[in-house]
Amino acid sequence: MTFAAALQGKTLDRDFETKAVNTIRMLAADAVQQANSGHPGMPMGMAQAAFVLWTRYLRYNPTNPHWPNRDRFVLSAGHGSMLLYALLYLTGYDLPLEELKNFRQWGSKTPGHPEYGHTPGVETTTGPLGQGFANGVGMALATHWLAQRFNRPGYNIVDHHIYAIVSDGDLMEGIASEAASLAGHLKLGRLIYLYDDNHITIDGSTEVAYTEDWAKRFEAYGWHVQKVDGLDGEAVAQAIEAAQADPRPSIIGCRTVIGYGSPNKAGTSKVHGEALGEDELKRTKENLGWPLEPRFYVPDDVLQFFRQAVPRGQELEAEHQALLEAYSREYPAEAAEYRQFMAGELPEGWQESIPPFPAGKAVATRNASGAVINALAKAIPNLIGGSADLAGSNKTTIDGSPFLAPGDYSGRNIHFGVREHGMAGILNGMALHGGVIPYGGTFLVFSDYARPSMRLAALMGIRVIYVMTHDSIGLGEDGPTHQPIEHLAALRAIPNMTVIRPADANETIYAWIAALQNTQGPTVLALTRQNLPVYDRAAEGLGEASGLLRGGYVFFEQAEDGLDLVLISTGSEVDIAYQAAKALAAEGVGVRVVSLPSWELFQKQEEAYRQQVLPPGVPRLAIEAATPFGWERWVGNDKSRGDIIGIDHFGASAPYQRIYQEFGLTPERLAERARQLLAQSQPSRA
Structure with a gap:
């Protein structure tokens, strides 16, 4: 029996199939035992269902893991990573057996949980439960959008499915509920999840905390729901085919036994997150009729069978390439655009589409961002996004384009609903799929709800843009529940997260440019609700707004007799610093x-x-309407040479002008603190 025949749905010899499935199980058990760390139970229980999916339905090319029209496979139950690693090795990805032997060891390609960009064939970083579930929804959304834009009669150049293995833990996490609800609403077919319904979590039986009827819950979401014996390969196959034929997102409850084959630990939490132990591993191999030695045993005929995935995958990609070439002849403009989208490239001259903001009229940076989005949308056709039910406040809507709707994915606006975490996870999936440049909006304070997914975007190094408005106490009357204090510091603390807080409308232009150019990680745009001056920079002798692209620049200087003091600020407080600086300059301060x-x-x-921007030895005073935490990096720890004016408490409900005044975020207070700092650092000036 060939791999290609298996892909066509033909039945394998039952004994050979059992041997192939047990190969997966024992690779997982041996690797976890050798590392003395990991989760053997899920791979052993889901090996049969995964085997059916990977050998009969999943379309992929191990020699080109990035083939655009491949099916995506997401292991949302990332703790079961050895299931994925075993399949990647067996089917011929660039993951040799030696890497499985080094499971969870320093420098290996087989870390404890799957990591995107680290291991060939891993589509997304999973482990924090529910994340992969939401990522898959984002991948399906991108698939539907691209298919509607590019497919033509006889030319389904975007024609693939998103598959995932999800767990009890995934279904319990709130992010999965948020994503599932939106997927059902939008009727995102091409989305097929195999649910490992093994009734076990770390703490024991799921009955201790999880007793709802999951099937009815997903039916209520609008999903196609099935239940099968996950240890019956033919039942799984029939369920996958039924799911493929249904236009709705699908979930297949696979009733399995965690740690299948282990005589004493199968069906218990003992096999969830710890090695079987030498004695139990021996008994398991005896129970399954598996050779006790050598470790990591792979029968030759099993490996030969699995490795037929390589020529089969190359054939699938060649067929798609031939279709794309024919499409290119008939639809050359569309084909060129498709290739550009999938390469993640921006069109030539895209920056020229953004007109500068004229000086004079004050503009909130959230409004400036909205104008920039609409300018960019004309030049970048695959810029797509929305808001978590705050589109009017976040200014995220692309004018003239519809919102995505059930069955109609032609628009470029997305109603994410009040689902910040789900939105962030879906944005990750869209970026991972490729072909689209996703952005999503909410209030900066609600980054708390999205932060786990934002962290994973940073870990994966993917281009996602967060439009976070109402960035300070400047939002005013909504009060401390909505006024971010610690959020800038929290986001700045995430490695590989770029946080940008522009000072005016023209800095906002360059904030968007920086975000779009950042292909190696996510970007947060922290934007104001309140209006800010738009400076006539040439007339006032101010630095160019393009200085934002370098993160910091000299905005204003008056120091004919030498520089005495540097005021540092971000966002709405730059104008406060500017007004204070002019008052100080009038007193002769450089x-x-x-x-x-x-x-x-x-x-x-x-x-x-x-050092040119922040000269060493010159006293520095920073001001920001947020926690001072972290500003020591720029002003130092010596209070006689540097200090910070910020907010070390929560906000208040009042018009924003009054709040700034009460909290001492004013030009007058900044100037006074500057005088004190100068007196401390330069006693002769006192």
């Missing part, structure tokens, strides 16, 4: 204002540039 909208971009600049 003063500079530095706009520092992005610490991360500034930190990436060469040291000579950073």
